[in-house]
Amino acid sequence: MPKIDIDYSVYLVTGREFLPAGKDYYESLEESLQGGVTVVQVREKNADTGEFIQVARRTKEICDQYNVPVLINDRIDVHLAVGTAGIHIGQTDCPISLARTLIGEDAIIGLSVRNTDEANRAIESKESLDYIGIGAVWETGSKDIKGRKTLGPDGVGEILDVIQGHGIKSVAIGGIHLPNLPQLLHGSVSPLNSNTLDGVAVISDIVASLHPREAATDLREIVDSFKRAKRVLKGQQSVFSILQGRDGLNEDQLIKGVEGLMEVLQQETPLVNQLTNKVVMNDSANVTLAVGASPIMSTHPRDVHDLSPAIGACLINFGTVDDKEGMKVAGRQANVNRKPLVFDPVAVGATSYRRETAAELLAHWQPTIIKGNAAEIGAMAESTEVMSRGVDAAGSGFKDPGSVVKALARKRAAIIVLTGPTDYISDGSLVIKVSNGSHYLEKITGSGCQAGSLIACYAAASRIKYLNENDSFEDDSQLVQGDMLLASLAGILIYTVASEVAAERQDVKGPGTFRSALIDELYNLTPEVVRKRAKVEIL
Structure with a gap:
């Protein structure tokens, strides 16, 4: 019998201990298969041999109905007794060569790999090995991988570099759920080669769900979208350009798009929740009102959870690093409800606590847009060109800001906005340069936060515009629908143009009078003024 060809896209690892109260294991399993699970690993750490075989046999019977292969965790005897497709073993389990001898040439063998050294040893055994499980990516409650050093997307990418060209498939495991899945898939792609994950292994995100079918479907859609994008990239075309229809785009079209979003925002008045730092909360609410949106500054975990379905967008600005639990819930619910999520990692490179907090938040949710100054974007990109000095940047700046934002957008699967005397915005394909703004912006507290x-306001408007023009969500690689590159441009352009107009007023004598004038000019700004003053360039 020839070895089967497995689709590793959504790899379910069973865990009966994670089932919600009243949920039957076999019922949950079948629902997950209906949702799109492509392979199942039966993992039973506490069952005796007889019970393990019973569970594995019934699991296989259900999976056979959906033509989904079953693998057994660790136990070669159970695999042989049940006749499953293969086994998955850890570093301290049976040696791969011996396992291959025992189970035969036609069975699948997977191996857990935690670092590049283990990946190199896996290559030495590649004749006996079919795939590796890479992890843990993030912290997880699974007893198999709890407490391991986490790799993050970059660490996964390093292991993918090692196995490039050796014919070994790969899945990632550990703390993976819907909000951070795009970050993992995109962030683990190495700039050195095109090797990507073949799938993701998930336990609690499906098993612990009251609706495993929907959970599996959502995960499968993201993985399938990424694989379609991967095929496009192999053709040397920009996946972002194709998905967003940006071929042939020019500056005039961008300005028209901004004008359109200004109109939508005024008509629809979306609610925008802003978990922002205490220093700028009042000003942020005022600029939100000035452009036509409605602000709410809710931070409590229960409150942001209940508010999420009603808001148009969510901003998470951790300038004073307060309400971390609320930020976790707010971001996760924004992802679940497909609402634009703007992340402003204020002074992220200034302290280890801020870096750790950012990593923790990004493991819980996927931002739609990341906005920061040179120091913040430099820290996110792990660049040494710009250093952090509190909330400010130190150093001579990026030699090529456009390349920095473009690379980070691809890595993070998000729109990147780099603010400063000149602003740069990228979706990973296009880079837009905005040269508007007043020197007074550097003299008032929280100008970047207000931007x-x-x-966030125009991201909400863009999503509304999309919903008004389309009957349903289309399937693409992003959780949020709407033109978020255009929304980011709108927010930056409108803010900087208004700052220019405010600075030219006769009653503006310095930063104090400028602050009040800025809110006035945001309120009075018209599309005609924006078009006349816009200094926008596609690089």
Whole structure:
């Protein structure tokens, strides 16, 4: 019998201990198969041999109805007794060569790999090995991988580099759920080669769900979208350009798009929740009102959870690093409800606590847009060109800001907005340069935070515009529908143009009078003024 060809896209690892109260294991399993699970690993750490075989046999019977292969965790005897497709073993289990001898040439063998050294040893055994499980990516409650050093997407990418060209398939495991899945898939792609994950292994996100079918479907859609994008990239075309229809785009079209979003925002008045720092909360609310949106500054975990279905967008600005639990819930619910999520990692490179907090938040949810100054974007990109000095940047700046934002957008699967005397915005394909703005913006507290608020406002408007023009969500690689590159441009352009107009007023004598004038000019700004003053360039 020839070895089967397995689709590793959504790899379910069973865990009966994670089932919600009243949910039957076999019922949950079948629902997950209906949702799109492509392979199942039966993992039973506490069952005796007889019970393990019973569970594995019934699991296989159900999976056979859906033509989904079953693998057994660790136990070669159970695999042989049940006749499953193969086994998955850890570093301290049976040696791969011996396992291959025992189970035969036609069975599948997978191996857990935690670092590049283990990946190199796996290559030495590649004749006996079919795939590796890479992890843990993030912290997880699974007893198999709890407590391991986490790799993050970058660490996964390093292991993918090692196995490039050796014919070994790969899945990632550990703390993977819907909000951070795009970050993992995109962020683990190495700039050195095109090797990507073949799938993701998930336990609690499906098993612990009251609706495993829907959970599996959502995961499968993201993985399938990424694989379609991967095929496009192999053809040397920009996946972002194709998905977003940006071929032949020019500056005039961008300005028209901004004008359209200004109109939508005024007509629809979306609610925008802003978990922002205490220093700028009042000003952020005022600029939100000035452009036509409605602000709410809710931070409590229960409150942001209940508010999420009603809001148009969510901004998370951790300038004073308060309400971390609320930020976790707010971001996760924004992803679940497909609402634009703007992340402003204020001073992220200044302290280890801020870096750790950012990593923790990004493991819980996927931002739609990341906005920061040179120091913040430099820290996110792990660049040494710009250093952080509190909330400010130090150093001579990026030699090529456009390349930095473009690379980070691809890595993070998000729109990147780099603010400063000149602003740069990228979706990973296009880079837009905005040269508007007043020197007074550097003299008032929270100008960058206010820009983030406006980006969130226009992200909400863009989503509304999409919903008004389409009957349903289309399937693409993003959780949020709407033109988020255009929304980011709108927020930056409108803010900087208004700052120019405010600075030219006769009653503006310095930063204090400028602050009040800026809110006035945001309120009075017209599309005609934006078009006349816009200094926008596609690089």
